[in-house]
Amino acid sequence: MNPRIEKIRQLLGELEAETAKTPQGDTGFSALELPDIIGEIVDDLQPILTAYDAAFYWFLFRHSIARDGNPQIRVSRSSLRRAVVKSSYTNAAENNISIGKVQDTLLALETIGAIQKLGEPNRQGTLYRVLIPDEIEACRRFRAERVAEESALFPLTNKSHHQRRMQVFERDGYKCQKCEKQLTRFTATTDYIKSPAEGGDDSAENLFTTCAECNSRSQAQASRE
Numbered sequence: 629m630n631p632r633i634e635k636i637r638q639l640l641g642e643l644e645a646e647t648a649k650t651p652q653g654d655t656g657f658s659a660l661e662l663p664d665i666i667g668e669i670v671d672d673l674q675p676i677l678t679a680y681d682a683a684f685y686w687f688l689f690r691h692s693i694a695r696d697g698n699p700q701i702r703v704s705r706s707s708l709r710r711a712v713v714k715s716s717y718t719n720a721a722e723n724n725i726s727i728g729k730v731q732d733t734l735l736a737l738e739t740i741g742a743i744q745k746l747g748e749p750n751r752q753g754t755l756y757r758v759l760i761p762d763e764i765e766a767c768r769r770f771r772a773e774r775v776a777e778e779s780a781l782f783p784l785t786n787k788s789h790h791q792r793r794m795q796v797f798e799r800d801g802y803k804c805q806k807c808e809k810q811l812t813r814f815t816a817t818t819d820y821i822k823s824p825a826e827g828g829d830d831s832a833e834n835l836f837t838t839c840a841e842c843n844s845r846s847q848a849q850a851s852r853e
């Protein structure tokens with residue numbers, strides 16, 4: 629095991645233990661999911677954002693989900709104006725972006741579905757919910773297009789185990805094919821139609837999406853048979 633990855637695991641474990649102690653909303657994220665979420669932001673969200681949108685999203689993400697797992701954050705336009713990035717339109721020493729640019733950027737993120745306004749502004753700012761790529765329709769679409777493109781470029785047999793699983797999840801709409809529970813890529817698992825013992829292979833055609841409960845139930849059943 630790469631010692632740096634081991635170290636990151638350990639830190640995430642500690643972080644999770646810490647955040648478990650602090651009260652969370654009903655939509656708290658596990659710290660262990662962070663590396664996957666960050667990967668998805670870069671892969672599936674950033675390519676459909678402008679540079680300002682991306683900078684703002686990362687700022688909001690860092691102060692909500694990445695801080696304590698809570699996707700809600702209250703921000704004011706004047707603080708965003710100073711805290712996120714410099715303007716690329718001026719060389720002046722004091723080159724904050726304009727309030728208008730802040731407004732436009734927040735609106736663009738809202739329109740794409742990356743953030744959601746939760747209430748009217750008060751003196752501390754406006755309350756937003758930060759969404760992750762799994763929850764953003766435009767990201768799911770972008771990802772599906774990419775997966776389809778990759779399928780056309782590379783034959784199924786050359787796919788990595790991970791790519792094949794993703795393909796199965798996409799095909800099944802991230803829904804458990806047994807109990808129909810809506811899953812995410814973090815909770816979805818795959819099961820065999822025809823088990824390897826019966827000569828089934830690892831192809832996407834022989835796999836389907838299940839939740840962990842249905843999966844372990846079917847495995848318990850198989851071991852009894």
Ligand SMILES: [Zn+2]
Binds near residue numbers: 804807838
């Ligand atoms: Zn299920």
